[in-house]
Amino acid sequence: MVKLEATKEHDDGRDVIVTVAPALPVQEHRLPLSNLDLLLPPLDVSLFFCYLHPAPTAAALKEALAKTLVAYYPLAGEVVANGDREPELLCSGRGVDFTETTAAGGAELRQIRLGAVDEGVEKLMPAKKAGVMAVKVCMMIDGLVVKLRLTKFRCGGAVVGCTFDHRVCDAYSFNMFLVAWAATARDSSASPPAPSFRRSLVAPRDPPQQRAPSTDALIDRLFSPRSAAPPPAATGRSVNRIYRIAAADIAALKASAGPGHTKLEAFTAHLWQLCARAAAASAHQISQCCMGVVVDGRTRMFPDGAMKAYFGNVLTIPYGVMGSEDLRRMALADVAGDVHRWVAEAATGDHFRGLVDWVEALRPKPAAARAYLGGTGGNEAMSCIVSSGMTFPVGKADFGTGLPAFASYHFPWPAGAGYVMPMPSARGDGDWVVYVHVAPEVAKVMEEESTVFQALENSYVFE
Template sequence: MVKEGTTDDARHGHCRDEVTITAVSTVAPALPVQEHRLPLSNLDLILPPIDVSVFFCYGDPAGGRSHHPATVLKAALAKTLVAYYPMAGEVVANAAGEPELLCSSRGVDVAEATADGTLLRDLRLGLPDESVEPLVPKKKAGVMSVQVTRFNMRQAPSSRCTVVGCTFDHRVCDAYSFNMFLVAWAAAARGSSAPPAPSFHRSFLAPREPAPLSCTAGNLADRLFVPVSLAPALPDTAATNRIYCVSADDVAALQASAGSGRTKLEAFTAHLWQLYAKAAAASRRQQQSCCMGVVVDGRTRLRRDGAMEAYFGNVLTIPYGVMGTDALRGMTLADVAGDVHRWVAEAATGEHFRELVNWVEAQRPEPTVARAYLGRGHGGEDAMACVVSSGMRLPVGEVDFGWGRPAFASYHFPWPGGAGYVMPMPSARGDGDWVVYVHAAPEVVEVMEAEPTVFRALEEANYLFD
């Protein structure tokens, strides 16, 4: 079900890079859903009201035909929203002032756009502030928005291509959940059989009654999260956004240097932590400590029988470590990776996730925040902070709307916090390379780009369509 409309953007036209919004419509589920409210789980409530974007670049989806590829996407979206009906709703406040989902079949706003006279291969995607911002929607209402941009080159029809950008409310779902939605949407567009339906059973994350005394103070949950009223103000720091390629060889070399038993993500995080220490030491702010966090998914930790594989929502925690810049710079990569492994493993347990559910219950209705975001050392001093969130499970090859796998894909998450945010995902090429979205202080980006390996420029002209 599609409701057509226009916006000021559609009437006034051009954005940067000659992107013009030509139409905006709202796509509702193909079958009606009885309006109801769906509470957010306690693990949803630890997320602030922030939006996450992801975009996918394709060759010529229309195969030289004139119709806009949004036609196919909107029809498939209406079908997919029947099972994923919360994505067609909106976040509202309950009687206690907490956010919850109103499943109202409001629908998903879909903008159709064109980029006449611009080649996607000419965009500097490694500089997302100038190239990606016009390609991902700014969500104005609802849970999710979509923008479909077609690059039309009248003189060179073979250069036609399309970008599908999506923006969603992180309080409603994590990357794992949104991956499920993307795969289902793509399957509907191809006419393939639907994957297993999502589960919205909040009973998986229900607090224990009565909650053990250890669930309120002094435990790991209490060390990783804090009520907002007790949290220090976030620093107002400048940030730079970049998208890099990390080659499969560099990933393997980092893992080898990190020592036996360390994952690729642990090795990558250790390397990044040391780069942050180098940047902090050179910064005019003279920060003496660096805080590094890692987002950990809890589905398999809570239920080893696979019962939560289809669970849709947030099942996350964010362990972190703090270390002095001089200590970090003087350690081997293996020693730093060992420290990352220690605090990640401490949080990657079912018991921690159960205690976190109960800890949040004890704080409600006051909101909470992850300490990893706050940029504080052990003594309360300012610390340069970063959070790593793995997007390596994004099944890029399965986000095929009938036009083949994407030529390029990346997250886009220029969040307002003072901490950096780094999100690696598999290259759309399927060759073992990583595409890494970086939101970090300018001095950190300078250090990344000064090193001879690991964080490499995309060299878009060759990377996208060679």
């Protein structure tokens, strides 16, 4: 029998919050975060799915959630501090807070301005309570790992919003959970593989193996010990937008980048040059641009697929720093070549294993990726990070009533660097949907170009 806990329930006339516990009891225990998890500051990531009529019902979503949390039990727990004031998971079976609400004013889904995130999307995301500051290390210990929100609209459509703690898992891991949740709601016989929480896969070597000087130098360039505070907040106002990119424009970028470069490398190179234009046009005449790319290490550490079902963070963030004027003058192919060089340098098993050992030697002192801070250029650089969402499971997010009409990430993080996440369009036609959280100068340059970044009109989604 599905167990639905309602110990945290209230109804203020619009919102009803229930706590959905795993369908089977969980033996309470603590699950340490891995060394690679500890590299992540206390940040929440959100994503959402828009469904036209008929949309998934709250009852179906909650019933499937309770069943899915049996395998994904850490998501039903809480982040707490251990004796060294490091975050770890308390797997208590407490459950996931699920909010059911109705759009204010009898609004219809088609009226939500999806492209103007701050105006239309923000209120569809489940809010997590602000964490408390641990005195010794100023690390935010937030509590709940996941929160979910179902917003129903007069037209019969609905939006499913999800927010998760990035310290517990990366997008690859949360995608696994989403696919399993949707499959359970459909009562699919083809159950996805169970997640793996084997911390031994990312454990430090004992004794640590001698690393090549080049490996040590790369780690020291990409990461640094930090005061225990989170990354510095943005000093200026940032904007959140969702754009679309036509498949033909993506192909054109790749062709311009030349042979041997991926679509993501071509896109990153183009974005780097746009940032250079924005830097030159800014009031401060920023002379340096830092561009980072999030790299997943699962297949790098274990090419045999041993980490395919691993749940947790397996990320590194290589970056490049270049003068704004140099970037503006270079051909796209040359910029893409530079992106390829520094991404490939970090996309190795040796780098990830060395990184695990490096964090172990540093603990309990926290560390952070330098790309968050503008690389070696510090706060004087125009900084941006690209995180590929191309594995986003939009084609598997069918909770029994059909695929979503639209889906996107939502990550208005507090750090000073911009953040850009491309992912496949729900239309399945090769277009991209791109979430951006950037300085206003960068958004202005994006919108002024005649190709690539196109405004996301609701007619594109709901035609």
